[in-house]
Amino acid sequence: xxxxxxxxxxxxxxxxxxxxxxxxxxxxxxxxxxxxxxxxxxxxxxxxxxxxxxxxxxxxxxxxxxxxxxxxxxxxxxxxxxxxxxxxxxxxxxxxxxxxxxxxxxxxxxxxxxxxxxxxxxxxxxxxxxxxxxxxxxxxxxxxxxxxx
Amino acid sequence: xxxxxxxxxxxxxxxxxxxxxxxxxxxxxxxxxxxxxxxxxxxxxxxxxxxxxxxxxxxxxxxxxxxxxxxxxxxxxxxxxxxxxxxxxxxxxxxxxxxxxxxxx
Ligand SMILES: Nc1ncnc2c1ncn2[C@@H]1O[C@H](COP(=O)(O)OP(=O)(O)OP(=O)(O)O)[C@@H](O)[C@H]1O
Ligand SMILES: [Mg+2]
Numbered sequence: 129x130x131x132x133x134x135x136x137x138x139x140x141x142x143x144x145x146x147x148x149x150x151x152x153x154x155x156x157x158x159x160x161x162x163x164x165x166x167x168x169x170x171x172x173x174x175x176x177x178x179x180x181x182x183x184x185x186x187x188x189x190x191x192x193x194x195x196x197x198x199x200x201x202x203x204x205x206x207x208x209x210x211x212x213x214x215x216x217x218x219x220x221x222x223x224x225x226x227x228x229x230x231x232x233x234x235x236x237x238x239x240x241x242x243x244x245x246x247x248x249x250x251x252x253x254x255x256x257x258x259x260x261x262x263x264x265x266x267x268x269x270x271x272x273x274x275x276x277x
Numbered sequence: 278x279x280x281x282x283x284x285x286x287x288x289x290x291x292x293x294x295x296x297x298x299x300x301x302x303x304x305x306x307x308x309x310x311x312x313x314x315x316x317x318x319x320x321x322x323x324x325x326x327x328x329x330x331x332x333x334x335x336x337x338x339x340x341x342x343x344x345x346x347x348x349x350x351x352x353x354x355x356x357x358x359x360x361x362x363x364x365x366x367x368x369x370x371x372x373x374x375x376x377x378x379x380x381x382x
Contacts, residue, residue, distance in 0.1 A: 143300035150298075150330070168330075168361040175332040179299040225369075233302070235336040237369040244368040 131198040131206075133159065138194045141182045141211075149178045149195060156197050157205050160267040169245040170205065170265060176238040177209040177261045183230060185213025185259055204247075204266045215255040223251065278328075280308050289318035294327040302334040309342060319351045326357035326380055335362065336369050343375050354378065 135156050139145045150171040157170050174195075181193045196208040216222045223243075228236030243249045246263040253259040278295040291309060295301070313321065321342060325331070339355060346353040357380040358366065366377050 143298075146298045146300050147296060147330075165360065169364075171330065172332055172361065172365060175298055175330075179332065179334065183299060232341065233306075233337055235333050235340060235369065237333045237336055241333055241365060241368050245364070 129200050129202065131200050133199040134196065136194070136196050138192050141186045141190050141193050143179075143182055145193075146175055146178050146182070149193075150175050153195065153197055153207060156199075157267070160199055160203055160205060161270060162267045163270070166265070166267055170207070173242045173245045173263055173265075174207060174209070176242050177207075177263070180238055180261075181209065181211040181213065181259075183234065185211035185215075187214065202266065203269055204264055207263045208260060209263075210258065210260045212258040215257055216251070216253040216259055217255050219251050219253055278305060280305060282312050284316055284318070287319040288322065289313070289316045289320070290322040290324055292324040292327060296330040297328060297335040297338070298330065298332050299334040302338060306338050306341060309338065310345070313342070313345050313349075317349060318346075319349075321346050321351060321353045323353070323355045324357050325355060325359060325362055328359060328362055331362040331365055333365065333369070335365065336371060339366070339371060339375065352376075 137152055153174045154167050154171050157167060178193060191212060194210040198206045221227055223239040225240045226236040228234045242263060246265045248264045250262040278293060278297050278301040281292045283290045291312060343353050353375055355375060355377045358377055359380050363379050366372055
């Protein structure tokens with residue numbers, strides 16, 4: 129399928145950038161005219177994926193996180209969030225609710241939240257090489273009440 | 278994120294203001310733990326009415342508060358929960374364990 133627009137973003141894995149990443153992707157997604165709830169879903173999913181890069185992928189170093197977002201003709205947004213960190217050895221296990229290697233500070237619900245807030249979630253990973261999370265969400269078409277559309 | 282606490286007759290209310298993500302979580306957790314340890318409340322109310330964003334980092338804080346209140350044989354209520362935070366708590370099934378009261382829109 130063809131995409132109409134694309135943006136690329138990279139930043140270093142400091143936790144202060146979590147809110148920046150959410151805001152940047154949601155500002156780009158706004159081009160699809162999402163509802164407030166759809167925008168909040170996107171922000172939440174991005175926050176989970178970016179936090180995972182900061183907490184798990186680079187546990188004891190600061191390194192780069194990459195985001196690519198594309199807007200497709202059918203009003204779908206695809207968000208790809210990638211790190212070059214430690215990787216995940218067993219992806220199915222990592223995706224299971226309540227599985228965490230993060231101890232008491234984490235709840236093991238990040239992937240579950242990404243799954244339920246987006247339409248699809250794909251996780252690719254290589255140990256020692258990094259992890260890529262690909263999420264898609266179709267934004268509802270809204271015609272009612274629009275002037276000059 | 279800002280934390281505002283009020284205490285009245287054994288009830289400790291802690292209100293969160295702003296965004297609760299991983300960046301905000303560590304200092305929020307230590308502040309909440311400290312408040313519980315000082316006040317030893319019978320009932321803890323976490324008021325989320327002014328919370329503009331929350332992700333799974335908030336779940337860990339709520340679960341931690343729940344465990345601590347259980348140790349104190351007290352109760353915990355999560356009140357005035359905005360739509361986004363409510364959705365996060367529901368996706369994680371927290372509302373099946375802890376009383377979560379949705380904000381009136
Ligand atoms: N980018 C990543 N790099 C390396 N490991 C990861 C990455 N993302 C997730 N993981 C692994 O998958 C597990 C599950 O992730 P998930 O986001 O579901 O839960 P969590 O981060 O542990 O807790 P929560 O998101 O609820 O705070 C993590 O504990 C970690 O072991
Ligand atoms: Mg996570």
